[in-house]
Amino acid sequence: MAQQPLLSLPEFQNASTGILVVKEPLNFWGGQRVKPKHAKNVEPVYQPSTGSVLCDMIPCVEEEVDQAIKSANSAYLQWRKLSGMERSRIMLEAARIIRERRNEIAKVEVINNGKSITEAEVDIDIAWNCIEYYAGIAPTLSGQHIQLPGGSFAYTRREPLGVCVGIGAWNYPFQIAAWKSAPALACGNAMVFKPSPMTPVTAVILAEIYKEAGVPEGLFNVVQGGAETGSLLCHHPMVAKVSFTGSVPTGKKVMEMAAKGVKQVTLELGGKSPLIIFKDCELENAIKGALMANFLTQGEVCCNGTRVFVQREIMPQFLEGVVKRTKAIAVGNPMLRDTRMGALISKPHMEKVLGFINQAKEQGAKVLCGGERFVPTDPKLKGGYFVTPCVLDNCSDDMTCVKEEIFGPVMSVLPFDTEEEVLERANNTTFGLASGVFTRDIARAHRVAENLQAGTCYINNYNVGPVEVPFGGYKMSGFGRENGLVTIEYYSQLKTVVVEMGDVEEYF
Numbered sequence: 001m002a003q004q005p006l007l008s009l010p011e012f013q014n015a016s017t018g019i020l021v022v023k024e025p026l027n028f029w030g031g032q033r034v035k036p037k038h039a040k041n042v043e044p045v046y047q048p049s050t051g052s053v054l055c056d057m058i059p060c061v062e063e064e065v066d067q068a069i070k071s072a073n074s075a076y077l078q079w080r081k082l083s084g085m086e087r088s089r090i091m092l093e094a095a096r097i098i099r100e101r102r103n104e105i106a107k108v109e110v111i112n113n114g115k116s117i118t119e120a121e122v123d124i125d126i127a128w129n130c131i132e133y134y135a136g137i138a139p140t141l142s143g144q145h146i147q148l149p150g151g152s153f154a155y156t157r158r159e160p161l162g163v164c165v166g167i168g169a170w171n172y173p174f175q176i177a178a179w180k181s182a183p184a185l186a187c188g189n190a191m192v193f194k195p196s197p198m199t200p201v202t203a204v205i206l207a208e209i210y211k212e213a214g215v216p217e218g219l220f221n222v223v224q225g226g227a228e229t230g231s232l233l234c235h236h237p238m239v240a241k242v243s244f245t246g247s248v249p250t251g252k253k254v255m256e257m258a259a260k261g262v263k264q265v266t267l268e269l270g271g272k273s274p275l276i277i278f279k280d281c282e283l284e285n286a287i288k289g290a291l292m293a294n295f296l297t298q299g300e301v302c303c304n305g306t307r308v309f310v311q312r313e314i315m316p317q318f319l320e321g322v323v324k325r326t327k328a329i330a331v332g333n334p335m336l337r338d339t340r341m342g343a344l345i346s347k348p349h350m351e352k353v354l355g356f357i358n359q360a361k362e363q364g365a366k367v368l369c370g371g372e373r374f375v376p377t378d379p380k381l382k383g384g385y386f387v388t389p390c391v392l393d394n395c396s397d398d399m400t401c402v403k404e405e406i407f408g409p410v411m412s413v414l415p416f417d418t419e420e421e422v423l424e425r426a427n428n429t430t431f432g433l434a435s436g437v438f439t440r441d442i443a444r445a446h447r448v449a450e451n452l453q454a455g456t457c458y459i460n461n462y463n464v465g466p467v468e469v470p471f472g473g474y475k476m477s478g479f480g481r482e483n484g485l486v487t488i489e490y491y492s493q494l495k496t497v498v499v500e501m502g503d504v505e506e507y508f
C-alpha cells in the first residue's frame with residue numbers, strides 16, 4: 001500500500017497546537033519510509049518547549065546503512081544521465097512543494113527544535129530558495145574546450161562525485177538538509193543524509209518532497225542515528241564525499257574517517273566570532289546587529305558574533321541600548337507569532353549554557369540582564385528548556401565565556417581602544433567562521449574585513465544568509481563552502497578528455 005506523506009498523517013494535523021507524537025518510521029530509502037530493523041539503542045527525542053517526548057530515535061545499523069547507500073547508488077546511475085535542464089525541472093518542483101507546505105514544515109521544525117515559528121518559517125524559505133538557486137545552476141554546468149596543435153583538442157566534463165553523505169547538526173535541521181542536498185543533486189549526485197539524533201523529523205519530509213517532485217527512488221535518503229551510524233556512513237566504500245555540519249571534535253573524527261577512504265570532505269564547524277563596533281557607527285543599527293549576532297535560534301547559531309568588541313567611548317550608550325532591547329525579547333511559546341526566543345534544544349544543553357554563565361560570573365563577568373532559566377506560565381511549557389537572553393559585561397579575553405563556543409543566548413561585551421588592537425584580539429582564536437564590523441568609515445570597514453581571519457565578514461549587519469553567497473569557515477571552523485556558485489566545485493569533479501585528430505607519433 002502506498003504510504004501517505006508524513007505531513008498528511010492525522011498526528012501531524014495537531015502540529016499547530018504544539019502537540020505531536022510521531023510514530024511513523026523516520027528512515028527513508030528506496031523511495032519510501034523504512035521501518036527500523038532492530039529496536040536497539042533507542043533514544044527519546046524531546047520537544048524542547050515542553051520537555052515531552054516527540055518520538056523515538058532508532059539508530060540505523062550496518063545492514064540498513066548499506067541498504068540506503070546501495071539505494072542511493074542505483075538512483076545516482078539514473079540521475080547522472082539526465083541533462084541539467086531535466087534535473088532542474090524536478091528540483092524546481094521540489095522547491096515549489098516546500099514553498100506550498102512551508103507553514104506546516106515550519107511548525108514541525110518548531111516542535112522538534114524549539115525555535116520560534118517566525119524564525120522557522122524563514123529557515124524553510126531559505127531551504128526552498130537554496131533548492132531553487134541550484135536548480136537554476138544545474139543547466140549551466142559545463143566543461144571547457146581546449147584547442148591543441150594539429151587540430152587535436154581536449155575538453156573537460158564536469159561530472160558528479162557519486163554517492164554523497166550529509167551529516168547534520170540540530171540547530172537548522174531542514175535547512176542543513178537542503179543546503180547539502182541542493183548542490184549535490186544539481187551536480188548529478190545522490191545523497192544519504194543523517195540528521196542529528198535530536199532532530200530526526202523534518203529530513204524525512206524533505207525526502208518525501210523530493211520523491212513527489214520526481215527524483216528517482218533512492219536519490220535522497222535519510223538514515224537515523226548518532227555517532228555509530230555516522231561513522232558507518234563515513235567508512236562505507238561506496239561513499240565518495242562527506243559533507244559534515246557540527247562541532248570541531250566530531251569534524252576532526254569525520255575527516256580522519258574520510259581520509260582512510262580518500263573521500264572528499266566539507267566541514268562546517270563551530271565558531272566564536274567577533275563583532276567589532278566602532279564609535280563612528282550608526283548606534284541603533286549596531287545594537288540591532290548585536291542582537292541579530294547573538295540571539296537568533298536561542299543563540300544556537302554557529303556563526304554568531306558572541307565576542308562583541310565595543311570602542312570604549314560609546315560603551316555606556318551601547319550597553320544601555322543593548323540591554324533595553326535584550327530585556328524586551330519575548331521568550332516563551334515558540335508557536336506564538338510574537339515570540340522572539342524559544343527553547344534550547346535539550347535539558348543537558350540548557351544546563352551547560354547556564355553553567356557557562358555561572359562560570360563567567362565566578363571569573364568576574366557582570367550579568368547585565370538574563371542568563372536564567374525561564375518557566376512560562378502556560379502549564380504545557382513548564383518542562384521546557386528556556387533561558388533568558390544574557391548580556392555579560394566586564395569580560396576579558398581570557399575568560400571561558402569569551403574563548404569557548406557556548407551555543408546559547410549569551411553575549412560577551414569587551415571594550416577596545418584602537419583598530420590595530422581589536423583586530424589582533426578578534427583574530428586571537430582557533431575559530432574563523434564569521435565576523436562583523438559596524439562603522440560609517442567605508443575605508444575602515446573594508447580594511448577590517450580584509451584583516452579578519454574568518455570565512456564571512458558582515459559590514460553593518462549580521463547573520464543575513466542569502467543562498468547566493470558562499471558560507472564556510474577559516475581555521476578550525478572548517479573548510480569547503482555551502483551556498484553560492486563555488487559549492488559546485490565541492491560536489492563535482494572534472495574529467496579531461498584528450499582527442500588526437502592525427503596519427504600517433506612514432507617514438508618507440
Ligand SMILES: NC(=O)c1ccc[n+]([C@@H]2O[C@H](COP(=O)([O-])OP(=O)(O)OC[C@H]3O[C@@H](n4cnc5c(N)ncnc54)[C@H](O)[C@@H]3O)[C@@H](O)[C@H]2O)c1
Nearest residue numbers: 168169170195196226227230231246247250268269270302
Ligand atoms: N558551520 C556551520 O555551518 C554550522 C552549522 C550548524 C552547527 N554548527 C556547529 O555544530 C555544533 C552543534 O551541533 P551538534 O551538537 O549537533 O554537533 P555534533 O558534532 O555533536 O554532531 C553533529 C552531527 O555529527 C554526528 N556525529 C557525532 N559523532 C559522529 C561520528 N563519530 N561520526 C560521524 N558523525 C557523528 C551527530 O550525530 C550529528 O548528526 C556547534 O559546534 C555548531 O557551531 C556548525
Ligand SMILES: C[N+](C)(C)CCCC=O
Nearest residue numbers: 171301302303463464465
Ligand atoms: C544564520 N544563518 C546565516 C542562516 C546561518 C545559519 C547556519 C549556522 O548555524
